[in-house]
Amino acid sequence: MIADPFVQLRLLDLQAVDTALAQLAHRRRNLPELAVIADCDQRAAGVRSQLVDAETTLADLAADQRRMEADVDTVRSRARKDQQRMAASGVPAKEISSLEHEVASLARRQGTLEDELLELMETRETAESEVADLKGRLEAVAGERAIAATARDEVFEELDDAEKKRHADRDRLVGTLPSDLVALYDRVRESSGGVGAAMLRQRRCEGCRLELAGSELSEVRAAKPDQVLRCENCRRILVRSHESGL
Structure with a gap:
């Protein structure tokens, strides 16, 4: 899948909103x-x-x-x-x-x-x-x-108000993202404990906290900026940034 690097970065904003919603739901239950x-x-x-x-x-x-x-x-x-x-x-x-x-x-x-x-x-x-x-x-x-x-x-x-705001934020973000990318993100998130996209920071996937090495790291370095990557370990969408350490 291909997506503009800046679009991929907005996946992290979407993930932040979904994480906040999950935290609100957890607080409601507990x-x-x-x-x-x-x-x-x-x-x-x-x-x-x-x-x-x-x-x-x-x-x-x-x-x-x-x-x-x-x-x-x-x-x-x-x-x-x-x-x-x-x-x-x-x-x-x-x-x-x-x-x-x-x-x-x-x-x-x-x-x-x-x-x-x-x-x-x-x-x-x-x-x-x-x-x-x-x-x-x-x-x-x-x-x-x-x-x-x-x-x-x-x-x-209070939680109702916070969730309403977060859902509005999510709707706005989803409206700026390609539908196929959002669909992939949602599928991964549902199967990966609520985390569909993770930043690659200093060659470490922040989803599974494992560092990329060997052929996996080489593949990431060789990938085009607009290529949507997946972590080989946790299969989450791997988002690159200036902090990736590549």
């Missing part, structure tokens, strides 16, 4: 805020799972408390009726004795239920504290994520 957000999401998922379990436990305890309170109310109501029956006139002595025995039994049952209810209420209070703590932790993680997301969005906006 923002510290992205790691923070991912960590927050992971922690939030763990806390939410714990919160579901804690709220389920709390709901079960609340149901148990309602059931136990209903049992206590039932025992109290039964004891009250027995006491009212005992206080009524004309109740046989034998029935009064039976009622007294039942009232005593109900009192013991009520005492047991009230002790269990108190213990259950204490357990429920602990469960409520755990739920409140988990909700607080979830809120804190959400706040941390929101701060990171805001910072991410600000950087993304």
Whole structure:
């Protein structure tokens, strides 16, 4: 392929723009805020799972408390009726004795239920504290994520502006270059880690950092200025300049 030496030099300007775009893309992918957000999401998922379990436990305890309170109310109501029956006139002595025995039994049952209810209420209070703590932790993680997301969005906006400018620069440069040369450059760049053209500086290819020697160096020295050369080692377009050391 043939191209004016000055045109070939502009490939290095195009490469600089593409390198800058690659750096911007790398920065976008590796923002510290992205790691923070991912960590927050992971922690939030763990806390939410714990919160579901804690709220389920709390709901079960609340149901148990309602059931136990209903049992206590039932025992109290039964004891009250027995006491009212005992206080009524004309109740046989034998029935009064039976009622007294039942009232005593109900009192013991009520005492047991009230002790269990108190213990259950204490357990429920602990469960409520755990739920409140988990909700607080979830809120804190959400706040941390929101701060990171805001910072991410600000950087993304800066990167969007920078990329827009670089793409405009690229379009202008491509418009000044032969289409076949750009097509070759793009093919090489895609297959060579993002570098399609490299300067030959002091007989060293800046693409692969290897120094030209022997027959390769002789071929480069013998090539016409407008001949488009390729590095024998990395196959990138080799751009000559006054710094090539030929």
